[in-house]
Amino acid sequence: MPMQATTDTQQRILDSARELIFARSYADVGVADICEHAGVKKGSFYHFYPSKQALTLAVLDAQFIDIKEKLIDEAFSEDLPPLERLERFAELAYQFQKRINLETGHVLGCLFGNLANELSTQDEPISERIQQTFRKLQMLLSGVLQTAQQRGELAVEVDVVATAQAMLAYFEGVLLLAKNQNDPEVIRQLLPAMAQMRIKRS
């Protein structure tokens, strides 16, 4: 098999898994569904991934790269004061979900949050990978808050680590409600308040 075909096949499996699991759930999507969607045979699947779990870990990594490029890097670029970057993040998150809603007919929420709620009690490696991803997101948020504090735009008594965690929690909860109501406007209405959240040092 030429190298290019191998790479294409693996990518198709990865993309299919991401699309199906994001649209439905982990348990509802089987290896057979992924193979059918990707147009590959089971043997080919197992050539690249030992299990659905292993593939899902790769899906989570791919999703983080995507979110980081499309949402975070754009939102957090340094052309705006730090606290305004958080408002831009809220707006971009809304547009991201609205686009998915137009394409699929559904608000799909956050892939990490979806699988965190579905699998945290059931699948240690997936739960652990989501924890790592959440920690990365928190670090990015606390970095923005720290910059704001250094520039004197955020009170020194604000606990930037706890506040970043609170912002991530709120983000996950807003996406959950928007998914449940299948309405991206919930994000537009609620998420901007994320930029105003503050937890003080105790």
Added chain:
Amino acid sequence: MPMQATTDTQQRILDSARELIFARSYADVGVADICEHAGVKKGSFYHFYPSKQALTLAVLDAQFIDIKEKLIDEAFSEDLPPLERLERFAELAYQFQKRINLETGHVLGCLFGNLANELSTQDEPISERIQQTFRKLQMLLSGVLQTAQQRGELAVEVDVVATAQAMLAYFEGVLLLAKNQNDPEVIRQLLPAMAQMRIKRS
């Protein structure tokens, strides 16, 4: 079959389903698992519930009654000023999850949020029942905020409906992170900030 036995059997099926689905997920728990846990035959299951979906709707209703009694009615009783009731709610929610963690070894999060993330794109009746439950929770929260406003303890420009929704979103997100980290202390650290959330009328 005497009436008492019938009632007991139905209750055992309901309790088993609630325990298993809360601890794992909707897709991971089959009718056979529920029957085995409840010690009943499949025929008995289908005598009371036409499907796992129908039983799950009953589980959601039972969970709401439980949450309302154990958490909300106690938190929101009128012996405290309204905004302090929200702080008590945060503390009781922490204790509720900590108790579950001690009993099961896991933080199980919110049953409504878990199933909202797992099933909102897949199961219309369950998604709709969760939406109804969330609306009831929001009404209870906005009632507390309205009382605070009437007593002059909350600024008149606060949008009590949007703020109640934001509080519910934050609650769901905090429980999601606590479940993912399997650590009830996340709730104790983050959830009290719920009482400080404000969204202004636009």
